[in-house]
Amino acid sequence: MDSDTRNAATAAAVILLVFGLAAYFLPTIMLAAGKVSTVLAAIIAVIFMVGLFVVLWLRGRSQRKKGL
Structure with missing residues (x-):
């Protein structure tokens, strides 16, 4: 396994x-x-889901930039 x-x-x-x-x-x-x-409970759930997608999106962008 490389670095x-x-x-x-x-x-x-x-x-x-x-x-x-x-x-x-x-x-x-x-x-x-x-x-x-x-409403606060719903907002917390939305923040969790959006946060997950944002982290995965940023990770994908970072990986794509390293590949170029």
Whole structure:
């Protein structure tokens, strides 16, 4: 395994770990926020999903630039 492959694997593992933990605790966070406001709970879910896609999009752009 060369250093580029190792770095890519490490980055993927960190992304999976962070968003996996966030997804694990997301229902608890949403239930707590839902006691305050259902709209707030929905906004938290949207922020989580948008954050996931933004991180993956930025990672893809970074990988594409390195390939050129």
